[in-house]
Amino acid sequence: MESKKKEKERLERERLEREAAEAIEKQKQYEAEMELRAVQLLESGKIIAFYDKVIFSYHQDHKLLREWAVFTACTNLPDFKLNEINSYMTNWEVNLINPTLQNVFAFSPEILQLIEELKEFLLFPLETVSVETIKQIGMIYHEFKEKQQEYLDRSTYDIIRDLTKYFDPEQGIFDMTESIEAITFSIYGNIFAQPELIGHEYEKLKFKFKIPESIVELRGIYRLLKTEYDHYSDSSNSFFAPGVNNALKRSIEGWEKKKAESRCQRAELHSPEVPEDEKPQTKIEDGSKSTNGSPDKTTENLNRGESTKGSKAPGPGDSDDDNLDSQYRKLAKDLEDLEIMSSPMRGRARKRANRKRDERAVDESSEIEDAEGEGVEGKPIGDEEDAEKSRKKEEDDSKPGEDERDRESKQPGEKDAEDDDGRASTKQEGSGSGSDEETSKSKSASRGRSPEKKEKSKSKSKSTSESRSRSKSKKQSTSDIKKEVKVKKKSKSPEPRQKTEAELAKERERTEKAQFIPKLVKYELNLRNYSILGGVFHFNWIEIPPQPKDRGHWMLHMIEPDQNLEEIIFAADYVPPTQEMQEAKKTPEEMEREAKKQEEELQKLVLLDLKVPRTALWFEPPIPVLWDPVRRFWSTDGFYDIRFNEDQLHLTLRTSKFGIIGLGHNRYFKSKELKQLILFVGILRAATTIKNQHIIYCIQIISRIFSNLPYQSFELKPAGKNRCVFSLMAAMTAIEFTFENELVCVSSLQNVSNSDVVEASVLNKYMRPRHLIKALRYHGLDVFPELDSYAYVDGVLLKHIETEEHMYQCMAVLSPSYNFHWSRWNLLAGRERMVFQMRERLGTTTPGNYQMILNTPAKCSLIACTEVSPNFSEEPIENSQYHADLLHLAMTVASDDAKNVMREASPHFIETVRILVTSVRPVSFS
Known part of the structure; x- marks a missing residue:
């Protein structure tokens, strides 16, 4: 052992x-x-x-070349210098003092281009520009936006102030349409308010509307102003990710503050102070003097009391103000008495206060009588009556009445509140009726009370305190018993089940995602999750201004002081069905009656029928929203009976308001089922030789209503000198980017319906990467997630940010000679593990097999695992060395030809690849 x-x-x-x-x-x-x-x-x-x-x-030289090109082109656009921008705005305002629609349209292309350049400058300001200059440019940016809309409104007023140019006197219809590339302007009016004309179609915009019967016979102009740009979304707080504080966001806060100050100044100008000599003065009546000709003591004491409080010396009209103050105090007291009597709790406090006041008055009167009797006869008068009164009062107090029982049945906090209310009401009553004198009399009378009365009052107070203490002790004992029973019941309940590791991980993920989601109010559209596509519809109901009158040989025009559009406020009296009504079980007859009633209610709304703009790709039904100018956000409130035909891009809806309407589109993906399908297809694709079109077809059938995240796969491969191709299989489309030198274009766009307009705009059009990203987002093809996009996409895990961005930089440097491909092991690898495939690829030579790369914050290594391995393994291959990052690993295993190709690559080409790949973030979102 x-x-x-x-x-x-x-x-x-x-x-x-x-x-x-x-x-x-x-x-x-x-x-x-x-x-x-x-x-x-x-x-x-x-x-x-x-x-x-x-x-x-290169950027510094390009900036100088751009300034020289602008100077030699002699365009009207200014440089980004405050004096030049201000001069340009002044010239713009001078030319549009009397704005006509033609003049506004003539200046609009330049103004819109300048607005976009100012916004780009605020999003990506130069380091050499001072903070104060950036702030001033932000103010100018918002002023340009509001001035552009203001001139469009003033040009509308200029048209409708004289309707004879476009008016058809036989039909009583006013109809006109004008347009440029970015703006379409249409006006319709039923001038005679003919009841049979309940709607209209703006043919150029394919926009129809039908008004309810309640406003058919009301005169007005219906304006539809369609703009291809959106100057409202970037003024909303949800446009920026939580924690972002860039120059554009700071400019919004400064602009709102500036507008508030200007509103205050206008209010002061419209409400000037009344001069002292014009203020009304009231003479003192004769009744305010006493019989001997001296002023009334009450008025004199009141004035003296005011002067002692530090107020100004009494002047003319002060006595009149004192009378008004006394009337106001009396009125306030009456209102307070009414408020006290209106509620039961305050009513009981009022009763107790009145009872105490009556008892005090009785005691004082009896004490005064006692004092008078002692002074006249030498002995007290009415002792027997006082004794009997005190005996009755003691008996009444020993039996708690309704008020006493109510007070005892309440909580201690409520008792204190009632007592405070009672005391406050008693004090207010005393202050309004000379209570100071009464209290002084009662104190003097109480000093002269007999010892018998004092003993009786002591015995009475002892009896009442004992009865209260007994009742309190009983209630405390019963409450303790109840608490013990509750504790026993709680102890018998089973302990809560401990959460599993998966549930805890899910909670941590939800908590982390919640940090990226902005705080929203009810009906607010989250612009981090949605974007406004297809421009903005300004659909307004406008009041007709005074029209010119024909007086034979001359015309009479009425000029309004403020020549501004007056919108007619319309809010339909519509009651939507509640959730309980929809879920309740009903008979067929009840359902039919309910449907008829709902159809009648819907007739109270404005019906809109439109073709959604084909300039955007609609992967799901659009969400109609209305801009709230006061709270500065897009609201989903007021839209009902929304129907969308995806094949024809036809949208019908009913709205309860006129205003600025936009179409929201979901930027990201939210379906777990589609994510599971993507994983299944990815595994199947790695294990078998299934054709790509079959995979795409399966994805398209199930994910028909979703957007483009997460990605199914990606590939970056070289295609010649300073050329490479980046293929991205998104959830809804297959898109291919081609890089050439410092430019990039969309070379292929597949599996997208109704994309002819979009393809004509971006397909095979080389541009700089930031301009391409902006163009694709404008057309609804948003494959460029930001850091907070992780909070809106299910089934993805955000990778280590610094490591991922450095890895994309290394991929860009290696892109001339290396081929990178997606791996199915990446999704479940974890936050700090990035898994993908890599191989060397040069010219037309047949590439070798892929090698699996594991990139972490500490190292980058080749691992002994393949795409078809049954299990994932982090073990590095044999005889492998340590490598800090992807660039050093590739340079270690690369051939001499591959190294030469990378050395000859253009830095501008590498920078273009880096910007686009970093914007797509294929490793985190695939």
């Missing part, structure tokens, strides 16, 4: 020594890797810094 014990101890000692030696060896290896990591990252940083330096100098 002892030998076995010694052998066991020896084995345990050897195991501990071996583990300690392994730990020491791992620590040494880790320290050596960290030293090597610092050296390798320094080498990679030098390569990346070289490209950054070239790009920075």
Whole structure:
């Protein structure tokens, strides 16, 4: 036994020594890797810094060339200098003092281009520009936007102030349409308010409306102003991610503050103070003097009291103000009495106050009589009556009445509140009726009370306190028993089930995502999750201004002082069905009656029928929203009976209001079922040789109503010198980008219906990456998620941000000679593990097999795992060395030809690849 014990101890000692030696060896290896990591990252940083330096100098030269090109082109647009922008705005305002629609249309293209450039400047300001200059440019940006809309409204007024130019006197119809590239202006009016004309169609915009019977016979102009731009969304708080504080957001806050100050100044101008000599003065009546000709003591004391409080010396009219103040105090007291009597709690307090006041008055009168009797006869008068009164009062107090029982049945906090109310009401009554004199009399009378009365009052107070203490002790004992019973019941209940690790992880994910979601009010559209596509519809009901009168040889025009549009406010009296009414079980007869009633209610709304703009790709039904100018957000309130035909892009809806209407579109993906399908198809694609079109067809059938995130796969491959192709299989479409030097274009767009307008706009059109991103977002093809997009997409895990961005930089440097591809192991690898495939690819030579890459914040390695392996393994391949990042790993295993191709690549080409791949973020969202 002892030998076995010694052998066991020896084995345990050897195991501990071996583990300690392994730990020491791992620590040494880790320290050596960290030293090597610092050296390798320094080498990679030098390569990346070289490209950054070239790009920075290029931007500086490009800025000078652009300024020279603008100068030689002699365009009207100013440079981004405050004096030039202000001069341009002044010139614009001078030319549009009397704005006509033709003049506004002539200036609009330049103004809209300048507004976009100012917005781009605020989103990406130059480091050389001062903070104050950026602030002033932000104010100018918002002023340009509001001035543009103001001139469109004033041009509308200029047209409708004289309807004879476009008016058909036989039909009583006013109809006109004018348009330029970015703005379509249409006006319709039923001038004679003919009841049979209940709607109209703006043919150019394919926009119909039908008004309810309640407003058919009301005169007005219906204006439809369709703009291809949206100057409202970037004024909303939800347009920016939580925590973002860029120049554009700061400019919104400054502009709102400036508008509030200007409104206050206008209010002061419209309400000037009345001069002192014009204020009404009232003479003092004769009744305010006493019989001997001196002023009334009450008025004199009141004036003296006001002067002692630090107020100004009495002037003319002050006595009149005092009379008004006394009347106001009396009125306030009466209102307070009514308020007290209106509620039962305050009514009881009022009764107690009245009862105390009556008892005090009785005691004072009896005490005065006692004092008078003692002074006349030498003995007290009415002692027997006082004794009988005190005896009755003691009996009444010993039996708690209704008020006493009510007070005892309440909580201590409620008792204190009632007592406070009672005391307050008593004080207010005393202050309004000379209570100071009464209290002084009662104090003097109480000093002269007999010892018998004092003993009776003491015995009465003792009896009442004892009865109250007994009742309180009983209630406390019953409440303690109830609490013990409740505690026992709670102890018998089973303990809550402990949450699993998966449930805790899900809660942590929800908590983390909640940090990225802005706080919204009811009906507010979250512009981090949705975007406004297809422009904006200004659909307004406008009042007809005074028209010119024909007086034979001359025309009479009435000029209004404020020549502004007056919108007619319309709000339909519509009651939508509640959720309980819809879920309740009903007979067929009841359902039929309910349907008829609902149809009658819907007739109270304005019916809109329109073709949604084909300039955007609608992957799901649009969400109609109305702009709230006061709270500055898009609201979903007021829209009912929404129907959308996806094939014909036809939308019908009913609205309860006129105003600025937009069409919201979901930017991201929210379906778990589609994510599971994508995983299944990805695994099937890796294991079999199924055709791509079959996969796309399956995806398209099930994900017909969803957007483009998450991605199914991605691939970045070289296509010649300073050329490469980036293919992205999104949830709804397959898109292919082609890079050439410093430009990029969309070379292929598949599986998208009604895309002819979009393809004509962006397909094979080379442009800079930021301009392409902006154009694709405008057309509804948003495959450029931001950091907070992770909160709106289910089934993805945001990777380590710094490591991921450095990895994209390395991919861009290696893109001339390496091919990168998606891996199915990436999704479940975790936050700090990025898994993808890589292989060398040069020219027309047949590429080799893919190798699996595992990239973490600490290192980048080739792992012994393939796409068809049954399980994922992090084990590196044999005889592999340590590599700090992807760039150092690729340069270690690359051939000489691949290295030469990378050296000859243009820095502008590498920067273009980096910007677009970083904007797509394929590793985090696939």
